[in-house]
Amino acid sequence: MREATSKKVGWSILAIFTALTFLAPLYIAFINSFKTQKGIYSNVIGLPGKDTFTLNNYFQAFKDLNFLHSFMNSLLITVVSTVIIVIFASMAAWMLVRSKTKISKFLFFLFAGAMLIPFQSVMLPLINLMGKLNLLNPAGLVFMYLGFGSSLSIIMYHGFIKNIPVELEEAATIDGCNKFQIFWLIVFPLLKPITVTVSILNAMWIWNDFLLPQLVINRPKWHTLPLKMFYFFGQYSKQWNLALAGLVLGMIPIIIFYLFAQKHIVKGVTQGSIK
Incomplete structure (x- = not known):
């Protein structure tokens, strides 16, 4: 009994330490977004005082970012x-699951293997190719996100679709449904848990991405929030107070989205892992 209690206490301490480790950067970013530049340099981890507290950081960051x-x-x-990743990945995974051929197995392992290729190894050739195709713009960026986001999405959908009885599709075929109707009217509505999970993971990745938009988007009018954040970091000076305020402003939408949809993540992943 004492041994079990000791283990619980040990795991609880470990969990608290891990949580604090992950939350510490958020805490530092949040409290310093309310400080003046002088206040940040004088005390990074402390709460803002009367002389260092200010809300002007948010107003100035909002303006400078053209928020x-x-x-x-x-x-x-x-x-x-x-949306494009969800549409293409769900359809591809469905066909890979239902087409029990050597080609479908090969394609599935090809998608899985693609996850092992680092983006940095294909970065320069890809940008060179997209430049020749005149796709260094938001449309080209979306196209590249489809390519980089499909592998994980297809794998997640693939495991989930295996749990959907094929008899449902056979019954729909007998009723006169074609392939398009079977997928969108029968299969896709059943994919809601994994679709939400895939949407959250991709949305968080794309929203916070800096490197790919920096390489692809070459006009200020197309800049995303992560690219605009770079405005606060000059060659000789760094406006940490404005940068942190802008960072908090940029985090708010994706955090709200995550909080509304988080319950589907574990459900989608666990159901997709059961065969």
Whole structure:
């Protein structure tokens, strides 16, 4: 009994330490977003005092980031990319599951193997190719997100679709449904848990991505929020107070999205892992 209690206490301490480790950067970013530049340099981890507390960081960051325009750019690219990934990945996974051939198995392992290829190894050739095709713009960025996001999404859908009885599709075929109707009217509605999971994971990745948009988007009017954040880091000075305020502003939408949909993540992953 004492041994079991000791183990619980040990795991609880470990869990608290791990949580604090992950939350510490968020805490530091949040409290310092309310400080002046001098207040940040004088005490990084302390709460803002009377002489260092200010709300002007948020107003100035909102203005300097051209927040509404940048927010709409990020939102448009994130939503369009996520929707396209969900559509193509779900259809591809369904066909790979139902087509029990050597080619379908090969394609599945090809998608799985693609996850092992680092983005940095294909970065420069890809950008060179997209430049020749005149796709260094938001449309080309969405296309590249589809390519990089499909592998994990297909694997997740693949495991989930295996649990859907094929008899449902056979019954729909007898009723006169074609392939398109079977998928969108029968199969896709049953994929809601894993679809939400895939959407959350891709949306968080795309919303926070900096490297790929920096390589692809070459006009200020197309800049997303992560790209605009770079405005606060000059060659000789860094405006940490404004940068942290802008960072908090940029985190709010994706955190709200996550909180509303988080319950589906574990459900989607666990159901997709059961065969």
